[in-house]
Amino acid sequence: MNDDVSQFDLFMEGEKNMALDYRKCAEEIAANIGGGSNVISAAHCATRLRLVIADNGKVNKAALENVDGVKGMFESNGQLQLIIGTGTVNKVYDEFLSVTGASAASKADVKAAAASRMPLWKKILKTPGDVFVPILPAIVASGLMMGLVEALAKAIPSFAESGWFGFLDLVANTAFALLPILVAVSAARVFGGNIFLGGVIGMMMVHPGLMNAWTVSPTNQPAVWNLGIFKISQVGYQGHVIPVILAVLLMSTVEKWLHKKVPEMIDLFVTPLCTVLITAFATFVVIGPIFSILENWVLKGAEWLVTSTGGIGALIMGALYPWTVVMGLHHMYNVIEAGMLSGALGLNIWMPIASAANFAQFGACLAVAIKCRNAKLKSVALPSSLSASLGITEPAIFGVNFRFMKPFIAGVIGGAVGALFGSLTGLGATTYGVTGIPGLLAINNVPIYCIELLIAAGVAFVITSVIWKEEQPAVAPAAAAPAAAAPAIEAPTVSVIRCANGTVLQPVKGNVIPYDKIPDDTFASGVLGVGVGVEPTDETVVAPFDGEISSVAESKHAVGVSANDMELLIHVGVDTVNMNGDGFTCLVKEGDKVKAGQPLIRFSRAKIKAAGYSDTVAVLLTNSDDLEGVEIGAK
Amino acid sequence: MKSFEYVITDPVGIHARPAGILVKEIKKYASTVTVAKGEKSVNALKLMALMGMGIKQGDTVKVTVDGADEDTAFAAIQDFFKNNF
Numbered sequence: 001m002n003d004d005v006s007q008f009d010l011f012m013e014g015e016k017n018m019a020l021d022y023r024k025c026a027e028e029i030a031a032n033i034g035g036g037s038n039v040i041s042a043a044h045c046a047t048r049l050r051l052v053i054a055d056n057g058k059v060n061k062a063a064l065e066n067v068d069g070v071k072g073m074f075e076s077n078g079q080l081q082l083i084i085g086t087g088t089v090n091k092v093y094d095e096f097l098s099v100t101g102a103s104a105a106s107k108a109d110v111k112a113a114a115a116s117r118m119p120l121w122k123k124i125l126k127t128p129g130d131v132f133v134p135i136l137p138a139i140v141a142s143g144l145m146m147g148l149v150e151a152l153a154k155a156i157p158s159f160a161e162s163g164w165f166g167f168l169d170l171v172a173n174t175a176f177a178l179l180p181i182l183v184a185v186s187a188a189r190v191f192g193g194n195i196f197l198g199g200v201i202g203m204m205m206v207h208p209g210l211m212n213a214w215t216v217s218p219t220n221q222p223a224v225w226n227l228g229i230f231k232i233s234q235v236g237y238q239g240h241v242i243p244v245i246l247a248v249l250l251m252s253t254v255e256k257w258l259h260k261k262v263p264e265m266i267d268l269f270v271t272p273l274c275t276v277l278i279t280a281f282a283t284f285v286v287i288g289p290i291f292s293i294l295e296n297w298v299l300k301g302a303e304w305l306v307t308s309t310g311g312i313g314a315l316i317m318g319a320l321y322p323w324t325v326v327m328g329l330h331h332m333y334n335v336i337e338a339g340m341l342s343g344a345l346g347l348n349i350w351m352p353i354a355s356a357a358n359f360a361q362f363g364a365c366l367a368v369a370i371k372c373r374n375a376k377l378k379s380v381a382l383p384s385s386l387s388a389s390l391g392i393t394e395p396a397i398f399g400v401n402f403r404f405m406k407p408f409i410a411g412v413i414g415g416a417v418g419a420l421f422g423s424l425t426g427l428g429a430t431t432y433g434v435t436g437i438p439g440l441l442a443i444n445n446v447p448i449y450c451i452e453l454l455i456a457a458g459v460a461f462v463i464t465s466v467i468w469k470e471e472q473p474a475v476a477p478a479a480a481a482p483a484a485a486a487p488a489i490e491a492p493t494v495s496v497i498r499c500a501n502g503t504v505l506q507p508v509k510g511n512v513i514p515y516d517k518i519p520d521d522t523f524a525s526g527v528l529g530v531g532v533g534v535e536p537t538d539e540t541v542v543a544p545f546d547g548e549i550s551s552v553a554e555s556k557h558a559v560g561v562s563a564n565d566m567e568l569l570i571h572v573g574v575d576t577v578n579m580n581g582d583g584f585t586c587l588v589k590e591g592d593k594v595k596a597g598q599p600l601i602r603f604s605r606a607k608i609k610a611a612g613y614s615d616t617v618a619v620l621l622t623n624s625d626d627l628e629g630v631e632i633g634a635k
Numbered sequence: 636m637k638s639f640e641y642v643i644t645d646p647v648g649i650h651a652r653p654a655g656i657l658v659k660e661i662k663k664y665a666s667t668v669t670v671a672k673g674e675k676s677v678n679a680l681k682l683m684a685l686m687g688m689g690i691k692q693g694d695t696v697k698v699t700v701d702g703a704d705e706d707t708a709f710a711a712i713q714d715f716f717k718n719n720f
Contacts, residue, residue, distance in 0.1 A: 527656055553650065562683060622683065
């Protein structure tokens with residue numbers, strides 16, 4: 001589950017390769033991956049060419065690494081990723097498409113193609129990582145700064161009262177205080193929703209009009225809005241992750257569904273309005289209460305475990321703690337700590353458990369940072385582990401440990417062992433809110449505390465080093481490849497021409513216009529029959545019905561399909577015959593039987609544009625004069 | 636039945652648009668028009684079939700007009716080829 005760190009590439013690989021021959025680079029890449037026929041899909045991000053390969057056996061990795069322009073390569077999540085660099089990768093990508101005839105796919109398509117090879121449980125585990133990786137720069141920076149600022153404040157009391165602390169603390173904790181917004185935006189991107197609507201959902205969940213979740217305590221309870229049928233507790237979701245991801249997943253699903261159902265004319269205001277409203281209700285009425293019940297259980301359970309069962313309770317809590325961080329439930333532990341300090345014991349025995357758990361995640365993350373060969377992963381894991389050592393574990397958990405799972409489990413074990421030791425040796429803190437290294441300033445026994453941290457981190461470090469290996473996803477695809485090589489054909493859902501003899505489905509994605517609006521006199525005059533034009537947003541023409549290929553233009557830009565006396569011409573672009581096939585790949589030949597949805601032609605919009613022609617696809621029923629009840633327009 | 640041979644001079648050959656115009660032209664007449672290149676011949680009313688011939692610049696085609704109004708149609712279609720292909 002070696003996922004992308006593309007956001008890092010942006011500033012890690014800013015330099016451009018000025019003298020690179022893009023065409024040559026693309027040709028060499030194609031030659032070393034078994035040619036265009038071995039490519040299921042291709043996409044690029046800011047720096048990388050991302051390919052889903054049918055047969056990994058045909059990939060010559062050693063040769064690929066030596067291709068001029070390829071700075072590195074790795075395989076992850078069923079994708080072959082070639083690092084090419086900012087500003088260069090898009091040019092190599094364009095050439096790659098024309099060299100291989102592969103169709104352009106968005107990054108999401110490639111990820112989906114790769115993800116479809118993954119079992120469900122892995123997909124679920126992968127989601128928080130996918131959401132977190134893009135926002136890591138923000139939270140790694142904030143985590144480190146927050147750890148340092150808080151440690152300084154503990155060490156130098158006068159600093160804690162200075163304006164410096166106030167300001168630095170504000171800067172440091174911004175990303176964490178408003179974390180749901182970052183999570184929501186990123187999750188919307190992962191789930192394919194509108195990122196701004198996602199942002200709205202995130203902002204709503206930490207709206208200043210709601211009580212800050214961090215300030216809730218038994219004596220300070222949020223007010224309630226009574227809506228008759230249900231009640232909404234006026235409390236925010238500060239520090240939460242999973243409820244935000246769930247809310248945005250729901251939002252994206254609703255939004256995509258509405259986009260399909262709502263007529264285009266009113267789509268712009270109806271869809272966002274309904275999406276936000278439905279999501280808001282579902283979030284505050286269903287998702288929120290479930291989590292607040294869960295929180296209460298965790299809180300009560302945790303308190304009971306630690307105060308009533310001694311060492312065993314500490315052991316269990318040390319193991320459970322990181323899971324509660326994943327769930328975003330850890331923010332209310334301050335309540336337990338405050339309760340302990342004001343209680344009979346007057347000592348915070350919760351803190352050593354939290355510290356052991358956090359420090360174990362540091363140990364596991366450090367092991368990954370040291371063991372991994374992938375430079376990008378190293379560049380994430382190292383600062384994340386530092387932040388964890390200061391008690392801010394989110395970057396390490398979400399960015400590294402939980403993504404690979406094994407380091408996380410190693411951290412769980414280390415945390416449990418450390419917490420048991422801390423409990424047996426009677427460790428406790430005299431204040432609350434700090435763990436890890438800054439905890440040294442709050443602990444009642446510094447040497448024992450150091451030993452506890454070493455045990456926790458040491459156990460996690462050793463276990464991670466032994467059981468975690470940098471994943472080579474090439475192992476599995478051997479079995480999965482045949483299935484992926486023959487993707488299921490999906491018929492388009494929109495029809496563009498209807499007549500007594502049958503229905504013509506939309507053969508290419510894009511905006512449908514009547515034939516008389518096609519920017520060409522001949523097509524627009526209807527002399528070739530009536531039909532529609534499609535202003536394409538995609539680059540693949542698919543069969544509009546089950547039928548037979550009646551003709552294929554020599555220059556590969558037009559194809560005739562017939563069935564049940566319907567003679568349909570699909571002509572890609574205007575005057576594109578002059579391109580002599582450059583930028584077009586025809587996937588069928590005359591006489592082929594095709595199924596609706598089967599790809600017929602792939603074309604490069606960029607090339608058509610470069611040649612100075614319109615890329616409008618004419619879809620014309622050439623014998624419309626002989627057919628009855630012909631009706632055009634998208635439906 | 637009358638026929639003529641013609642060497643295509645249009646750089647893109649008998650492609651979708653000119654073929655479509657040809658079909659319209661032929662529809663004005665009752666006669667059947669066949670276009671043959673080498674062994675292959677098609678009814679020129681069938682746009683798809685016509686395009687599928689892949690007739691290019693320099694190819695020689697044999698055009699046959701057969702029917703009640705073949706005389707007028709022949710002249711018109713011969714002119715049409717000269718003007719368009």
